[in-house]
Amino acid sequence: MDTQAGPLMFTSVLSTLIFYHVWMDTQTGPLVFSSVLSTLIFYHVWMDTQAGPLVFTSVLSTLIFYHVWMDTQAGPLVFTSVQPSLILYHVWMDTQTGPLVFTSVLPALIIYHVWMDTQTGPLVFTSVLPALIFYHVWIDTQVGPLVFTSVLSTLIFIHVWMETQVGPLVFTSVQPSLILYHVWMDTQAGPLVFTSVLPALIFYHVWMDKQAGPLVFTSVLPALIFYHVWMDTQTGPLVFTSVLSTLIFYHVWIDTLRLVH
Structure with a gap:
């Protein structure tokens, strides 16, 4: 340690355990690994002693530990500071070895802020x-709209949202609206309700393009929203395919005529 002749290599569990307790007592500096063997030895020792959280101080040690953890599958990887989360995220993006799974709110919040800052993908x-954890974190921070980029994440989120019922689901682009429509058609979890003109307009254009089937309303609110959108855009005739939707639209139309006149 004084001469700095080279990296510190362990050759047995006993020597690693001895060094670990000595290092914990003296606190001379961070523990840096230089081979897979020493990391694997230290990991099993740490798991046995449970002295405290495992903190990384370099990209190399994190990368080594990650591959070791993936191989041994001893349990979930939990972070206790921003630095190792950021390191592992970049490592994971580079290696693409598998999905990144969170097991608590803290690492989800950390990685989210890191992702927002770096915007790597x-x-x-x-x-x-993790979707449920992220959703609650996002609701608390309110940094901006939640945008989905794959069918899987949207499907996960809609089921989570249906179970928690924390509020209306608002879309900000055409893609998630189209995804949700197909998801809703498949699962039949309940009626699709819009809460603003923008998603209704997006959904209408998507529906017109795809022609997946008739558009049926199940409440006054989306019918009213759609009617105003349709009146503004004038893209074509409005065709109903059931008595319920026609009856709903008729009452909405009668009410709006009274308001106008």
């Missing part, structure tokens, strides 16, 4: 748990 979820 879309954030894709592969399970319900």
Whole structure:
């Protein structure tokens, strides 16, 4: 350590355990690994002793640990500071070895802010748990609209939203509207309700282009929104395919005529 002749290599579990306790007592500096073997040895020792969280101080050690963790599958990878989260994220983006899964709110919040700052690519979820965590984090921070870039993440989010019912689902681009429509048609979870003119207009153009089937309204609010959108754009005749939607639209139309006149 005094002469700095080279990296510190461990050759047995005993020597690693001895060094670990010595390092913890003296706190001379960060623990840096220079081979896969020493990292794997230290990881098993740390798992056994449970002395505290494992903190990385360089890209190399994080990359080594990540591959070791992927191989051993000992459990979820939990971060305790912004630095290792940022390091692992860039490592994961470069290697693309598999999906990034979060197990608590803290790392999800950390990686989200990191992702917003770096803007390296879309954030894709592969399970319900991280999507639910991210959603609550996003609702708390309110940094901007939530935009989806794949069918899988949208499908996960819609099921999460249906279960939590925290508020209306608002779209900000054509792609997620189209995705949700197909998801809704497949799952039949309930009626599709719009809460603003923009998503209604987006959905209408998407529907006109795709011609997936008739457009049926199940409440007064989306019918009223659609009517005003249709009146403004004048893209074509409005055709109903059921008694319910016709009846709803008729009452909406009668009410609006009274307001106008």
